[in-house]
Amino acid sequence: MSTSPEFWTVADTAKRVAAGEIGAVRLVDTMLSRITNVDRELGAFLATDGEGARRDAAEIDRKRTAGQFAGPLAGVTIALKDNLVTKGVATTAGSKILQGWIPPYDATVVEKLRSAGALIVGKTNLDEFGMGSSTERSAYKKTRNPWDTSRVPGGSSGGSAAAVAAGLAAGSLGTDTGGSIRQPAAFCGVVGIKPTYGRVSRYGVIAFASSLDQVGPIARTVQDAAILLQVISGHDPRDSTSLDLPIPAFAEAATGDVKGMKIGLPKEYFQPGSGSLDSEVRTALERTIKALHDKGATTVEVSLPHTSLALPAYYIVAPAEASSNLSRYDGIRYGKRAEASDLLDLYCKSRGAGFGPEVKRRIMLGTYALRSGYYDAYYKKAQQIRTLIKNDFDEAFTKVDVLLTPTTPTSAFRFNARATPLDMYLGDIFTLACNLAGLPGMSVPVGLTADGLPIGAQLIGKALDEVTMIRAGSAIEALGGLGDKRPSGIGGI
Amino acid sequence: MPTLTRKEVEEIALLARLHLESEEVEAMQGELGAILEHFSGIASVDTTDVVPMTHAVPMDLPLRNDVVLPSLPTDEALRGTPKRDGDLIVVPAILPGGPE
Amino acid sequence: MTELAQLLEDYEPVIGLEVHVQLATRSKIFSSSATAFGAPPNSLTDPVVMGMPGALPVFNRTVLEHALKLGVATSSQIRAKSRFARKHYFYPDLPKGYQISQFDEPLCENGHLDLILNGAVKRVKLQRIHLEEDAGKNTHVGAVSHVDLNRAGIPLVEVVTAPEITSSEEAAEFMRSLHRLVRWLEISEADMEKGQLRCDANVSVRLRGEDRLGTRTELKNINSFKFVQNAIDHEIARQLRLIDSGGRVERETRLWDAVAGQSASMRSKEEVNDYRYFPDPDLPPLVVDGATMATVLRTLPELPVPRFERYQKLLGVSADDARTLVGDRALADYFDAAVKAHPGEGGRTIANWMLTELLGALNAANQDISQSAMPPERLAALVVLVETGVISGKIGKEIFEESYRTGEEPAAIVERRGVQQISDEAMLWSIVDRIVGANPRQAQEFQSGKDGLFGFFVGQVMKETQGRANPVITTDLLHKRLGR
Ligand SMILES: [Mg+2]
């Protein structure tokens, strides 16, 4: 194990800090100086909070010296996607319209992390309001993929995935509306979990599409992701869609044992032509399936017949809800206001200038779909298709315990490679259905392309059964897909 | 499915209170048109008697007890407000009475 | 130009009302900030009320209970599963850019509200009663407007009538009845001056006998009972004159200016509204469970109109008195308590005493019934003393006054003051006999036809008995003694 903390796991960091092997302040200083060195080129962070992190670290050291327990994540550095609201720390959602806004409250997940002793080092870059799959749609900066700086880190939680991959934080939180945790995790060679809808509170999560959004962890190991999920899960009376159910022992689920597990392979995800599945990705998945079989799992082909409808359904539901959620950004109570002579002008100009092109596109699309006379043909139809998609999953889960698919059709693409919005949308085909159905999903690295780019496998669990999914994920991780490779594109590691 | 006219794009932009430059309107017309075209297949999906899925997880609305918690101090609530007059938010004059 | 009255013979007005009622809760409908009236601007907010990024709504249980009371009291169908929807429009008093309301699955439908109109009960159908959040308040100051969000998020019910109210009087009476009902149910203060009860009216006219509705206009900002009537009258006249002069009514929203006594069009130039309703993904369906419903039913008081009918049919109270008694729940409850304390069938008499003596005393002291110094049981006891002849009605009023002032029991006052009525014929005969004997000249003049002198003898008897002589018996005996 390295004596330098950059790539320590969450579990290891917590253990070492608790044992007094390293002071939290020293640890956080090391991480902050690494951020200073590396992030200039990487661009994962929109803002760091060195002052806050050091203050909290000092408190952890004080508690430890006094013999008090400082929390299960004491000393663990965490980066937060900048659509998670942080009290007293600027939160932008990657948008100019929120530039300068200082929230007066903490998101529930942030509260939970803080009280577990986590050290929040900063806020990470994202596609504006989570709308994108490359982090190129941030209004602020470009985030590079640490494995190859000419490529995108994925998105929209690109900053969170890149920061963890590059060793700038032990773990991070992202949000996932249509794959925004899993896809960047796959592109950056890390683990990302999107929990069952309702498992993690959305209070303080800047809404993109309320019926699809979920917060989840990104980490370098399955167990780390499970530990973070453990901390952020649970009922929150401030979120009316939060489930009031006990939290299973996620952190203990990463056993790697898949003996007797029935793993479903949805044939629609492997068909030739399905999103032009890259052959290297296909090969990596096939290798994984075989290895799982060798470990005692049964693999079964299943069918999710409405798979091809997930993309249109998603790109109607998500923009419709987004157009509504983003109505509040008007430059009146907070955020940026444009100079205007009358009220109509004030609205149109503030919003016209404050939102980037992709956000405007989705607001337009969503507004189109919700207009009276169009509602039935679009929004309602899409929600009915959601039911069909959910039914497909229910049917499949009568036969299998978990589903295995590629996370993305390809590995990380180059900047500006996806020329049209539709091209970008088509890259999300494997991750969307999971959100539409409210199911848990995760991405685990399974290998590298010939060019040295990470490939991710996606696991989709039954509703509320993250445990089986995590168990399968840890088995895949144990296959050692990335070998001992680390991102080589940046930071001179 | 109908193609999107320029006028329609402008109407939607007004409804959404989005100022679009002329070239943005044009681009939007093409891009949204292409997206809607790509989605046109959903029209032929038979969804007779299919209940729309409004929520990802079926549950009932939780009820909160009628308890008052402290409000945000006014200065905190209006900390980011671009234009204030004392404790009031200022906007350009609007017609009294409001929308319907 | 045709006279208005003549036009009204040919045309019939059709009115539908949309009434917003603020529900009396401590905290807001979707968050825990307070609902007080008159607090400093923007002091009653939180991230939810301000529409801040990341804030989420959580529904207030008391709002449901209040709304269910109104639903049951109006015999509405209650939806076991109703839904919140977002209604989108941009306005500075609407922080999120949408109002959380109910659209195609409202809590209550197909109810009715009974009015007491000209002594009879008139039923007005309600299309729906739904829940929603109030907006903030814009104030217009020259070139700018000021926004105060304290009111944003206060719970509202919107009561929508069927378009079948046919006169401004009926519309105003609807408002009074709804006002009385929500106060009766203790779910709203419904103070129109504080904007707790607000009315929009949809007004159209059509030829009598025609089935189809005419083009309607929507009148907004009619915030007093008087204005409801004036604004609607004014609008009916405006539409009729327009039609009479060959014009056509246009679908528009008009704003009532109470000072000028007229309305003005406020058609917005930009666009037609499209609210883009859709189910709020932040709020799962609102489910009314059996336990909640049972509590509502158990705690629902007897309603004003059923009481109005009961008072007349079972207690013999006049329609006018019954209407006054049910004008206020505390008044009706007082009456019922007094009737209950009365051993016989004293309804009619109790109503008289309440509405004259008790209300007189309360009015004089500028108090309401809840502040009455006389409990209903005591008023009933006083009424019994009068009815059984223990005291005369006249003495009764004095006893009332003293008892109200001192709190002493009427019987005790009667006893202490010795003012029991004298109905003993032998005793009264001796007094009558003595008085007639002592006034021979007056007796003689009366006997020779001077009728007016009879009152003189009654007066003498009353003076002698300090008003305690039973007037009926006294009259009878005087006639006997005087021989005519
Ligand atoms: Mg209305």
Ligand SMILES: [Zn+2]
């Ligand atoms: Zn309303």
